[in-house]
Amino acid sequence: MFTPEMLASIKKVEATRAQRMSMEPRRMTAEEKSELLKAYHPDYREEGFKEIKIGPNKGQKAPVELTDLLHSNSRLLGENIDLSKIDYDVDVLVIGGGGAGCSAAIEAHEAGANVMVVTKLRIGDANTMMAEGGIQAADKPNDSPVQHYLDAFGGGHFAARPELLRRLVMEAPDAIQWLNKLGVMFDKYDDGTMVTTHGGGTSRKRMHACKDYSGAEIMRTVRDEVLNRKIPVVEFTSAVELIKDDKGQVAGAVLLNMETGDYLVARAKTVIIATGGAGRLHYQNFPTSNHYGATADGLVLGYRAGAPLLYQDTIQYHPTGVAYPSQIFGALVTEKVRSLGAMLVNKDGEAYAHPLETRDVSASAIIRECANGRGVDTPLGSGVWLDTPMIEILGGEGTIEKRIPAMLRMYLNYGIDMRKVPILVYPTLHYQNGGLEIGGEGYTKAIPNLLVAGEAVGGIHGRNRLMGNSLLDIIVFGRNAGKAAARRAAETELGTMNLDHIQAYAEELEAAGVKQEGVSPLLLPNYARHER
């Protein structure tokens, strides 16, 4: 399976293993980290970004692919959508069927609202399902929400919005409790104590997990709860434009049946954008750990309607994506592999950095090693070793099968036994740190009654996110959005609906002279190859 060059390098990794295991690699100083990021982090590559020419963030930069979508027109421009024919009429419309959307729907339903979920694939087809490593919460005696705040604030380069981060850390233990009471099977010791580990940049062991199916276990549980409550879920149907009313409030969305091509009108008193991330836009040609529908749709919908973005220029590259074999190129290798003790090692067998630096630092260090000839060549690029056999030595035989069974299974499919040989990794596009700007209550600041939850939000984490804080934010902010939306819906009177902002946006684009070919949101990536 491995090339001769890889096999020769594995020998070096094995040769230094005993010596490496007797020491802990030094953590970088703040100055070293800052220099490393500037030299190697993709966010600092100017050619990966482009200026946004219109709208609330005019003059700021965003990744080229996202800017192009923001510079595109609505697919409804010139279409004559009859808004008086209403197909769905609800209090709360949740756009997106991932962890944030389902949490929101459950809480809105609990509060008595008439709520509906619309999702362009199936409910549960979301990045939540693929989160492996865990979810943070400061619930151990040696820990506190304040310590959690400090870790996340520092890890995010002191750029998080304090009122959002406060909610994240203060409501974290309650989020875990809520999930546990819904039936999520967290890893526990016999006395009920949660099994918790470190993540990159944590100062306390507060990573709760469900083996390495943490997100899947959470997703399938909240999905089941949505279905048990008989909340309507409209699948394979995408929101393609927000509808506003004559008071400027959001008033619903135009939907597209992905299979028949028919448009539908959903009227709603409050709308929650929970559309997730953007990995499938493949910024700077990176592979991605994201699911098929991660195309930043919510950001485009919100922005066209007038809602500002925040930190849209900061992207998280997960340090350990699969570099080899090519069939699973870019797939996530959970950070938990390092939490359990595996070191990052270069071609020469050297542990060149501490394995649990924050993700941006860790990814940059891998890129540095590979850019300077200390990576191992692969058919699609290069990578460094993640020394997984260390886990079995440190934790005892069977630790990998018990704690990270998904990783073991993924590699065994291709004849690689990570218990015996190290694996090759390289950064993969993992998370959008930025998104639509919200206030502490979950509402966008520009459009009344429009809320955002989950990865589509910007500002919770600042300019880098710690492991385990995204599974947490979808639950905390999803639940909060659902409750808030239900409350607001009860006191909202809708005016006359319109799609005027589409035409206005088109005119702005025209005036700025930046109109792109094609339409947005993208909905699904274009992977089909056509010879002609």
Next chain:
Amino acid sequence: MSNMVNVYFYGKKYSVPGDLTIMTAMEYAGYSLKRGCGCRHGFCGACATIYRIKGKNELKTCLACQTQVQEGMYVASIPFFPTDKRTYDINEIKADQRVMMELYPEIYACIGCNACTKACTQSLNVMQYIAYAQRGELEKCAEESFDCVGCGCCSVRCPAGISHPMVGLLARRLTGKYIAPESKHLTERVAEINAGAYDELIEAIMQKPISELQELYNHRDIEK
């Protein structure tokens, strides 16, 4: 370029590079996927697929995103399977043997053919976890079914009409909620927060200037 292989999507022949997965091979052949494609990394079960190798008799099941193409592969993806999920109020049901009898009585019609286990794309012992469910051993059923991605290949093959992933899911929710021991440190922390024990502390750290926070962050002690 790697060696090309011949595969048949819904009976139609295409020549594709042999190092692709079934999913990427379909895209190479020109398909724009809507159904049968979800996370693309083996966690969501959207791409349940049935295939047979030309000249061989055996029908196989797999996830299209996790399976490499082979010469002579006849492939049909399963866009949707009508799994039969029963609805319930998790707060009203109990973690006992009767719950399975009431919600999923068809599990007792299992004829022990083991087709479910053979069909499992995750190599789980599906028939065993159904047996645990029959006996009311919910925790064992939960553990044995834990890695299920819900692709439904087991149910497609089951002569008794059992919706195995739904049975496992019920067992896991009951186990997580009722059988697993309570985490006292969690209950206590939630109560402390609700009582306002951290309100002043969090306000205080939010008000600190960035320079002071940088000092605190760069010199915080890290648990070993």
